[in-house]
Amino acid sequence: xxxxxxNSKQIRRVGAEFFxxxxxxxxxxxxxxxxxxxxxxxxxxxxxxxxxxxxxxxDLAAHAAAGRTARNDVLFGPPGHAYVYFxxxxxxxLNISCLRDGMPGCIxxxxxxxxxxxxxxxxxxxxxxxxxxxxxKLTSGPGRLAQAFGITRERDNGKNLTNSASDLFxxxxxxxxxxxxxxxxxxxxxxxxxxxxxxxxxxxFVSHG
DNA sequence: ATATCGATTATCT
DNA sequence: GATAATCGATATG
Numbered sequence: 001x002x003x004x005x006x007n008s009k010q011i012r013r014v015g016a017e018f019f020x021x022x023x024x025x026x027x028x029x030x031x032x033x034x035x036x037x038x039x040x041x042x043x044x045x046x047x048x049x050x051x052x053x054x055x056x057x058x059d060l061a062a063h064a065a066a067g068r069t070a071r072n073d074v075l076f077g078p079p080g081h082a083y084v085y086f087x088x089x090x091x092x093x094l095n096i097s098c099l100r101d102g103m104p105g106c107i108x109x110x111x112x113x114x115x116x117x118x119x120x121x122x123x124x125x126x127x128x129x130x131x132x133x134x135x136x137k138l139t140s141g142p143g144r145l146a147q148a149f150g151i152t153r154e155r156d157n158g159k160n161l162t163n164s165a166s167d168l169f170x171x172x173x174x175x176x177x178x179x180x181x182x183x184x185x186x187x188x189x190x191x192x193x194x195x196x197x198x199x200x201x202x203x204x205f206v207s208h209g
Numbered sequence: 210a211t212a213t214c215g216a217t218t219a220t221c222t
Numbered sequence: 223g224a225t226a227a228t229c230g231a232t233a234t235g
Contacts, residue, residue, distance in 0.1 A: 066221090069220080069221080070220090071219080071220065071221090085219085085220095086218075086219060086220095087218090087219085088216080088217070088218080089216065089217025089218035089219080090216065090217060090218085153219095
């Protein structure tokens with residue numbers, strides 16, 4: 001089922017208090033929200049349909065599990081900031097920090113349903129936006145959505161997404177998913193059994209199955 | 210449809 | 223030196 005945003009509908013930026021909670025609470029609330037990138041006159045928008053929570057302390061799969069380093073520094077800062085890392089020599093992945101004060105939790109954005117500007121996303125991804133199959137290829141997967149939105153460590157890491165000046169932010173338009181499914185996280189070897197992946201049930205833009 | 214594999218580099222041991 | 227929160231291509235059923 002699709003869930004596009006109507007042109008008439010107003011969207012509102014999500015504030016820092018939203019992210020100042022346990023990532024397991026934030027995650028389901030993040031589903032159905034919009035990720036927005038302002039690029040000059042254009043605006044890229046995708047609806048968040050899949051995320052994973054990383055808890056920091058006690059979560060061996062979390063980048064922050066072994067303590068503070070140059071790479072994961074933003075996770076130890078205030079909530080609502082972008083943590084962008086580079087992986088497999090190829091891909092950037094976008095996380096949003098949660099909680100403040102030594103609880104370095106975050107949420108990995110894993111898949112979006114493209115809302116607009118589709119042409120711009122397709123250009124960034126270097127694929128044609130003609131078929132439905134290609135539409136899925138735009139933003140289904142953390143590396144894909146980062147490429148579609150032009151997200152890089154250099155450009156976005158450490159950015160405060162809740163600041164009104166930020167060109168990258170999360171917004172809400174009143175949409176709420178009918179049902180949320182919770183599963184094991186994807187692509188990790190440590191702490192792989194924990195049920196910390198949240199998806200909008202039945203949404204076709206969720207990665208994998 | 211699922212399975213396997215190569216790419217390519219920042220980061221950490 | 224090994225690893226990694228992935229992707230796209232190729233092979234096979």
